[in-house]
Amino acid sequence: MISDYLPLLLFALVFALILFGYPVAFTLGGLSVLTGILIYDVDFFYLLSLRIYGTMHNFVLIAVPLFVFMGIMLEKSGLAESLLETMASLFGRMKGGLAVSVVIVGGMLAASTGIVGATVITMGMISLPTMLKRGYSPTLATGTIASSGTLGQIIPPSVVLVLLGTVLNVSVGDLFTAAIVPGVLLVGLYILYIIVVSYLVPGAAPSMSKEELPHFSTKQVLVAFVLPFTLILLVLGSIFAGIASPTEAAAVGAIGSIVLTAIQKKLNLTILKEVMRDTTFLTCMVFMILVGATSFSLIFRAMGGDRLLADLITQGGLSPNIFLFVVLLVVFIAGFFIDFIEIIFIIIPVAAPIFSAMGIDLIWIGILIALNLQTSFLTPPFGFSLFYLKGVAPPEIKTSHLYRGIVPFVLIQILLLISVIIFPELISWLPEALKD
Template sequence: MILDYLPLFLFALVFILILFGYPVAFTLGGLSVITGLILYDIDFFYLLSLRIFGTMHNFVLVAVPLFVFMGIMLEKSGLAESLLETMSHLFGRLKGGLAISVVIVGGMLAASTGIVGATVITMGLISLPTMLKKGYSPELATGTIASSGTLGQIIPPSVVLVLLGSVLNVSVGDLFTAALVPGILLVGMYIGYILVIAHLNPASAPAITAEESAAFWSTGSTKKVIHAFVLPFTLILLVLGSIFLGIASPTEAAAVGALGAIALTASQKKLNFEILKEVMRDTTFLTCMVFMILIGATSFSLVFRAMGGDKILADAITQAGLSPNLFLLTVLLVVFIAGFFIDFIEIIFIIVPVAAPIFSAMGIDLIWIGILIALNLQTSFLTPPFGFSLFYLKGVAPPEIRTGQLYRGIIPFVIIQVVLLGLVILFPEIVSFLL
């Protein structure tokens, strides 16, 4: 009887050790291998080598290092600074205009990089001091920057969607297409919230002065606007356009994006050997981290299923009489709570593989599930105590910004994300509109 619950005990033990700070990849892989050796024998792990080689031959996953390279290279190009300066003057005369410009730039950077850390740090360094100087409330300024930086989780090209496509065994191109409308809606909801706050409390989101605006527009402003918008839009069109038009697969488009990012950095006269070496080192580090976790998760999945863990969960759901909708809400709640404590990559590789076969058996559209999980995972970057977006922003924020202000600032944006998640659950057409 106790042996029947061994898979669930293994699952719980993995979570406990991760919460105590043990490395995720080695916790998943190590526990699984030890359990497999105790219950089975060394020959059992021949299957593991086959699975790892299968992962290594997965063409879709090649997009991960390419998109990471593209994002880090664009961070070095200086285009974000140019975009933020231009957008702040385009919307600056509007109350809340600086915050709106941050959201729009966050969306554009998401569509051209997809790297949350790079976006948050860049916008935090450039726009946060300016917003505070102009009289923005610290809560609104930090909340806007932190949440806008996470748009790279849902707006394609997104590393999250690439990993989810691999785990759910669905087309990454379809996930990119399905995520476009929710991503645009989220940007619109952020802007709507800022406009409401600026109307209710103008002192918290003042407009820039007429003198500052006039000074910008009087000195080659047209050239600045064209320069700031044309280059990023060109890259976005090359990457996303080639995917949506069926010209290239996501992996091929990622290669185009990586090459385009090099060209854009060179056009800004920022490309040199030191920058190239730094970008390649950071890309290698992040890619190795992702794939080590993937190998650990593959080991865990193999042992968990060999022990009948997936069957135990399926039987428990059947006996509990959970409807597909109730099971969906349960999984989303688990993912949301897990996001408070562990990273999105770990959630994708631990929770999603266990739930995916059950969703599939229930006849639920896995593309829709992928978008729901991606939207849910986006909150993990904003929810304390381990919200990475908060860590990134706190690291570059002026000393007068307190942690409490940062936490209060992100609450409305987390609520907005949860509201959008609810809308996508109630109206699946939002996801299937472009498919």
């Protein structure tokens, strides 16, 4: 009967309206409420209020505004500029050294901020003109900056992992630990690709002369490294050592970012107001989508959507591996059109109960989805990392440069994703080692 497939029709309608440009939070919430009233009368509001109240009591979600605050505050601190200049002085003499510096700084900023927009814009404004001036290929330069800025999606502390932990109902701390090895491997693969291209393609990434390199004293180099590493140690070290929960560590990180900004002599009332305003804006956006997604999840399950999907998988004879492939493919394609937050709150709640019923490790699933979601920042037409970089790029940088530049890095991400699927030990090794 057609009525049996109403949950899937609702799901398709939500997707269609979002692709037509309707606000995600109000599309999810509005359609869900209207459907709930038609099916369950006003009693639906009582059920919805209980579900939203339960979400409000989720202590882990407090980490979201705290990590966002930390990232935006560090972006204002000037930490990225000093890191990039220091790295350029260390690696500039080698072919591709500037690009390697950008990747390393992207990884360090990911581990201390995790905000993609701030990282891409900062590195684009500082590094891109220098790389172009030194004769770098526009495609390699833009691809390196755009992809390095997205490392904050997989390297903890990552807002993506916090939200995935909430939706999958798994420990955010375990997700953070499991993400370390894939994150470091991704940085290593980026660097390896840059070095290979630098030596195989003459003139793509020339080295800098000794006269062109910025000069720093040993003390300046140490300070540039010590400040971000101290923050990383405070936030991630306290989580991995079992001293603090991710939420508590996020609070430590927020305070630490204020202290680092003060040390850099950038802290003032104007900066504090800007950081608080931007944090409030981003947090409200995330939580409004969460409320809408909570409404959608409630009505979808009440209509038997999860049971319908489970029956379709059973009747279709889909194995766990095939179902995993289908979900990852849907997430990858959705990343071309909608934001990672929307994907997490729309697709994952539908798939998570089925993964759980199949006995699949949800920590492993969380890391696979995080790696997959990272590509959504790079894939046109709506790759946000590309938008951010285009906004600060010099006029000679065309959109075609951005699109061609990110292709190798997206392929590297897919290669790592496949490797993690084939060798799940890449995810499980570090958490098991820390427990021992």
